[in-house]
Amino acid sequence: MNDINKNSPIPLYYQLEEYIKGLIEIGEFNPGDALPPEREFAEKYQISRMTVRQAFTDLVNEGYLYRIQGKGTFVAERKIEHPLQVLTSFTEDMKARGLVPGSILMHFRKIPATIQLAEQLGIAENAPVYDIKRIRLADGVPMAIESTYLSAELTKGLTEEIVTESSLYEYIEEQLKLTIDRAVQTIESSVAGIAEAEILHISVGAPVMLIQNRSFQKDGVPVEFVKSIYRADRYKFSIEIKRDKTYR
Amino acid sequence: MNDINKNSPIPLYYQLEEYIKGLIEIGEFNPGDALPPEREFAEKYQISRMTVRQAFTDLVNEGYLYRIQGKGTFVAERKIEHPLQVLTSFTEDMKARGLVPGSILMHFRKIPATIQLAEQLGIAENAPVYDIKRIRLADGVPMAIESTYLSAELTKGLTEEIVTESSLYEYIEEQLKLTIDRAVQTIESSVAGIAEAEILHISVGAPVMLIQNRSFQKDGVPVEFVKSIYRADRYKFSIEIKRDKTYR
DNA sequence: GAGTGGTCTAGACCACCCC
DNA sequence: GGGTGGTCTAGACCACTCC
Numbered sequence: 154m155n156d157i158n159k160n161s162p163i164p165l166y167y168q169l170e171e172y173i174k175g176l177i178e179i180g181e182f183n184p185g186d187a188l189p190p191e192r193e194f195a196e197k198y199q200i201s202r203m204t205v206r207q208a209f210t211d212l213v214n215e216g217y218l219y220r221i222q223g224k225g226t227f228v229a230e231r232k233i234e235h236p237l238q239v240l241t242s243f244t245e246d247m248k249a250r251g252l253v254p255g256s257i258l259m260h261f262r263k264i265p266a267t268i269q270l271a272e273q274l275g276i277a278e279n280a281p282v283y284d285i286k287r288i289r290l291a292d293g294v295p296m297a298i299e300s301t302y303l304s305a306e307l308t309k310g311l312t313e314e315i316v317t318e319s320s321l322y323e324y325i326e327e328q329l330k331l332t333i334d335r336a337v338q339t340i341e342s343s344v345a346g347i348a349e350a351e352i353l354h355i356s357v358g359a360p361v362m363l364i365q366n367r368s369f370q371k372d373g374v375p376v377e378f379v380k381s382i383y384r385a386d387r388y389k390f391s392i393e394i395k396r397d398k399t400y401r
Numbered sequence: 402m403n404d405i406n407k408n409s410p411i412p413l414y415y416q417l418e419e420y421i422k423g424l425i426e427i428g429e430f431n432p433g434d435a436l437p438p439e440r441e442f443a444e445k446y447q448i449s450r451m452t453v454r455q456a457f458t459d460l461v462n463e464g465y466l467y468r469i470q471g472k473g474t475f476v477a478e479r480k481i482e483h484p485l486q487v488l489t490s491f492t493e494d495m496k497a498r499g500l501v502p503g504s505i506l507m508h509f510r511k512i513p514a515t516i517q518l519a520e521q522l523g524i525a526e527n528a529p530v531y532d533i534k535r536i537r538l539a540d541g542v543p544m545a546i547e548s549t550y551l552s553a554e555l556t557k558g559l560t561e562e563i564v565t566e567s568s569l570y571e572y573i574e575e576q577l578k579l580t581i582d583r584a585v586q587t588i589e590s591s592v593a594g595i596a597e598a599e600i601l602h603i604s605v606g607a608p609v610m611l612i613q614n615r616s617f618q619k620d621g622v623p624v625e626f627v628k629s630i631y632r633a634d635r636y637k638f639s640i641e642i643k644r645d646k647t648y649r
Numbered sequence: 650g651a652g653t654g655g656t657c658t659a660g661a662c663c664a665c666c667c668c
Numbered sequence: 669g670g671g672t673g674g675t676c677t678a679g680a681c682c683a684c685t686c687c
Contacts, residue, residue: 164675184621190653201677203451206654214462216583219619222654223684230621335464337641342590342608342633360590360608371467373432373478385590392640393585412656438672449658454673470673471665 157198165200169208177217177228187225188218216393242322243299243381247291255290261313263305273367273378274304281305285316288352289381295353297383307331307376325376334371340364340390345382353384360385405446413448417456425465425476435473436466464641490570491547491629495539503538509561511553521615521626522552529553533564536600537629543601545631555579555624573624581624584616588638593630601632608633 156172157165176182191209195202209226212218220226247254265279274282282302289297301321303311308329315324325331341363350357366379404420405413424430439457443450457474460466468474495502513527522530530550537545549569551559556577563572573579589611598605614627 166675192653201679203678204676207675209654219582220654221685223652223686225653225685227620229619230617334467335641337639340588340610340638340640342610344592344606344608358592358606360592362588362590369478371469371477372475390588391585392588393583414656440672449660451659452657455656457673468673469666471667471671473666473672 157200159200165198166204166207166211169194169198169200169205170211173208173212174217182228184228184230186228188228190225242320243289243297244320247296250291252291253293255293256317257288257290258313258317259286259288261285261316266304270302270378273375274302275375276304276306283308283311285321287316291387294387295384296387297381298349298352299379299381302378302380303376307374331376332370333368333376336366336368338364338366342385343382345384349382353382355384355386362388362390364390405448407448413446414452414455414459417442417446417448417453418459421456421460422465430476432476432478434476436476438473490568491537491545492568495544498539500539501541503541504565505536505538506561506565507534507536509533509564514552518550518626521623522550523623524552524554531556531559533569535564539635542635543632544635545629546597546600547627547629550626550628551624555622579624580618581616582619584614587611587613590633591630593632597630601630603632603634610636610638612638 157168159165161168173182173188182188188209189197191202191205194200194205209218209220213220213226216229218226219229243256244254262284263281264284266274266276266282268278270282271278271280276282281304283305285301285303287299287301288295289299305311308325308331310328311324315321322333326333343361343363345353345355345357345359345361347357349355349361350359353361355361362383362385364379364381364383366377366381368376368379370376405416407413409416421436430436436457437445439450439453442448442453457466457468461468461474464477466474467477491504492502510532511529512532514522514524514530516526518524518530519526519528524530529552531553533549533551535547535549536543537547553559556573556579558576559569559572563569570581574581591609591611593601593603593605593607593609595605597603597609598607601609603609610631610633612627612629612631614625614629616624616627618624
């Protein structure tokens, strides 16, 4: 019955966040419902109102709740589609769409950085770069051609085995302890050329989406640069955008 | 010399945010620089450390700063491209790209909602809907065909004059007092048909981007639904995505 | 006027980094 | 050990909404 444990090393505000998220998920609170007031949470769990506010504020920022001054705090409408407000890998993206992800490695090599790659990765020209090219599958069908480029200085020790047998993201985050904080994604439309058409099993001239992705650490150092070609008949890109917080 | 005014009705944390943003903009602090510690700000301006933290936390969430426990708070790398983390109108988008926006109204009419429109706008089938179709220009060249749908119940009093002579967004936000909080955007690739090719001055079969946009208020009520067809040779879509805050 | 969220204080102790 | 951010308290008063 104790949903908030004061002796846990997990911060109280975070426990409360998870607890409230849980209540929303099981339908205890529905979109549009008012939550109990902050002071009520504070008293019920014997924690300070400021701590409750920290939890509420986080959930507001994450889009679970919204507040109206003088009225209360309310559950926001459920998020729609896959909420790609959040950076994901191909694997996670496909799973979220209910598809089984797969991958065929075309090559794994180390090359000297071209001018373009050097600029995208924030390294010197001709510095070593891992160049990984994969065909990405969804339910066994080719979905995209993906080229990943990583500074070999930053991701030392990357091998073909890691790429084929485990997760590149996992290696980057858990083994190398690099934390990806944000990415800039560029999306264009194009049409398939002969080579792409063959790999993706579509006709020459069929529409494709070109998606480029540059991932950064918190300090702004680029971690990876990915160029993908998705077949347009099977892939839609969807995001949720927040309007600017305007105080004026 | 008093950058923080305790007697102002503007909250202290907000004044501090603006002040710090200003220091970053004029280059007083550069990306990677450490800011003075929270306690120093608190003492210097005679405000509580919690208030300083509120300002810092907001700036971290907005991407201006990042924190490293035990080390300090640092200025983040400048944001790249047009930071379309933020919802904008066609007009604002083009201006940000250094292009002069223009518009040709093809029709402005009131129609009964189709099933699809009813669903997108969260209204009853056959309820009245404003249907606005425009050719959007950049530097005088056709850039996109845009169809906007609005619930006529919600946006009562909308006229052709408002659409042609002022800004639809301005009318929605300032006259109707509706606040758009977020939008879900879906992007697909396709190729131009005969009608689109003619309007956009491109060849049949040339790549185009289909962009759909549903805008919502804080309570989740949809405000508008926009379907656009952009010519792909002149338009790239770019966004910045944050990685999930993972506490685990 | 009662109830809500919004802002703010003046402390406290903990966790982490670096010397 | 000294300095940093991270968490938390127990209050206070203000601004807004609704009756």
